[in-house]
Amino acid sequence: MQYFDNYQINFEKRNPAKGVDPLFYKRWSPRSFKKNEIPEDVLLAIFDAARWAPSCYNEQPWVFLTSSGKKDFDLFLSLLLESNQTWACNCSLIGFILGRKKFTANKKDNPWSSFDCGAAWMSMTLQARKYGLYTHGMAGIKKEEIYKTMDIPKDDYKVICGFTLGIIEFPDNLSPELSAREQPSERLSLKKIWKKGGLK
Numbered sequence: 001m002q003y004f005d006n007y008q009i010n011f012e013k014r015n016p017a018k019g020v021d022p023l024f025y026k027r028w029s030p031r032s033f034k035k036n037e038i039p040e041d042v043l044l045a046i047f048d049a050a051r052w053a054p055s056c057y058n059e060q061p062w063v064f065l066t067s068s069g070k071k072d073f074d075l076f077l078s079l080l081l082e083s084n085q086t087w088a089c090n091c092s093l094i095g096f097i098l099g100r101k102k103f104t105a106n107k108k109d110n111p112w113s114s115f116d117c118g119a120a121w122m123s124m125t126l127q128a129r130k131y132g133l134y135t136h137g138m139a140g141i142k143k144e145e146i147y148k149t150m151d152i153p154k155d156d157y158k159v160i161c162g163f164t165l166g167i168i169e170f171p172d173n174l175s176p177e178l179s180a181r182e183q184p185s186e187r188l189s190l191k192k193i194w195k196k197g198g199l200k
């Protein structure tokens with residue numbers, strides 16, 4: 001199965017170096033989605049891809065809490081900040097990424113938990129792109145309500161962020177402000193992020 005974008009996306013602002021795989025620079029975070037169910041086997045591959053991410057001591061501290069079909073979508077949606085609800089309502093699935101706070105082996109704090117969860121999130125995101133699907137990360141979530149509603153023990157898990165997964169749609173269902181932002185964004189120059197030999 002492969003989902004296709006139904007309009008021409010302009011990647012003009014993106015200037016990848018020669019050799020960079022389009023999987024990376026053609027990933028972006030749309031807000032305009034078409035509300036369709038994603039088949040279970042596709043979801044399975046997407047979340048399984050996350051399983052193969054590297055992690056400190058192979059702890060695999062990530063947990064993906066997701067809506068399942070239409071059943072509890074509205075509950076997950078209600079746990080996003082309203083600014084995100086306005087567009088996330090049209091995606092296919094909403095999820096929250098939890099990181100286990102402690103190492104299983106010795107119960108000590110795991111300072112790399114969020115870092116590892118980020119790697120797992122990128123793995124699932126890129127697997128989603130392989131199917132032509134898109135994700136959109138969200139810091140704008142109601143964390144305290146998520147802990148409460150989902151019965152998440154605070155001592156054991158950190159709610160890191162939310163995300164949507166969906167099928168991209170021509171952005172005429174968005175407000176004019178959001179519609180104007182509906183394009184792949186720029187990046188810092190490579191010089192700014194890759195320092196050979198030291199920070200200065």
Ligand SMILES: Cc1cc2nc3c(=O)[nH]c(=O)nc-3n(C[C@H](O)[C@H](O)[C@H](O)COP(=O)(O)O)c2cc1C
Pocket residue numbers: 027028029030084136137138139140141161183184185
């Ligand atoms: C952890 C995280 C939190 C984010 N929070 C939000 C959010 O609450 N609302 C939103 O519209 N976009 C959010 N974004 C999307 C970012 O703004 C977006 O990834 C960034 O501008 C880069 O653009 P691109 O993903 O299209 O390449 C978030 C992304 C990440 C990774």
